[in-house]
């Protein structure tokens with residue numbers, strides 16, 4: 393089924409979702425509309441993907457859409473967009489990707505909308521990574537699933553966990569990229585050429601993840617296998633244990649979750 397979608401906001405995240413959905417042919421350039429207040433984004437999206445982009449909303453396209461996406465930032469005027477949707481009698485599915493803003497905040501007083509809230513993972517281009525999804529009773533599962541499945545894996549969760557999902561799971565690639573950079577730099581610091589260090593770091597990351605998954609063992613058990621008595625691995629382990637390695641990651645995740653909550657509270661939509 394080809395979906396007709398319309399997005400308010402055509403920034404980085406919407407672009408990544410649309411690129412994946414176009415690739416999977418869940419949408420086509422003719423059935424994908426976007427409005428963005430930035431003329432540069434409008435021109436870029438039109439030139440790159442040949443989708444229907446404009447600075448002012450195309451209300452005919454909105455009214456014909458199966459799914460409207462709210463792709464703006466929490467700080468943007470998403471309340472006005474919701475008011476306009478009510479004024480234009482749009483009553484089908486709304487998919488919000490706005491971090492921190494709840495289904496209740498998005499719902500109109502008349503409770504007109506079928507709302508799905510999703511925190512998309514940025515690993516859309518490789519069709520991996522879990523997006524956290526919360527939906528109200530009205531949401532049309534078929535329409536949403538076709539679209540969501542085109543850019544990764546879907547995890548339906550309780551809304552009370554969505555901010556944690558955002559700061560931990562969706563910001564997840566950030567922590568991994570940081571680890572990869574530090575690990576590669578460590579190899580270079582020890583004297584290895586950067587290209588080779590990069591190759592080894594990536595292979596270790598991929599293989600260690602596969603080993604944990606395929607063995608079904610706790611990573612601590614696998615650590616034991618890698619650490620001979622008085623050897624190399626346990627010497628490295630001792631330094632890691634003395635460092636703020638674990639606390640650094642834990643604190644970063646807590647800060648990201650806190651920031652997600654703050655962003656939602658700053659703009660309540662009252």
Ligand SMILES: NC(=O)C1=CN([C@@H]2O[C@H](COP(=O)(O)OP(=O)(O)OC[C@H]3O[C@@H](n4cnc5c(N)ncnc54)[C@H](OP(=O)(O)O)[C@@H]3O)[C@@H](O)[C@H]2O)C=CC1
Pocket residue numbers: 400401402403404405406427428429430433463464465466468469470473489490491511512513514562
């Ligand atoms: N990037 C990510 O990794 C993820 C982002 N998200 C969420 O996705 C949303 C978008 O993030 P991201 O794509 O990174 O942000 P961007 O800043 O790249 O995109 C937002 C776009 O919306 C435009 N815009 C602002 N207000 C309006 C409006 N009223 N009508 C039309 N367009 C408007 C902005 O224009 P201008 O810049 O000129 O203001 C900008 O081009 C956020 O709510 C974020 O929380 C969720 C998960 C992951």
Ligand SMILES: O=C(O)[C@@H]1CCC=N1
Pocket residue numbers: 491558559562563
């Ligand atoms: O920084 C952001 O807005 C998004 C939300 C989670 C990860 N990145």
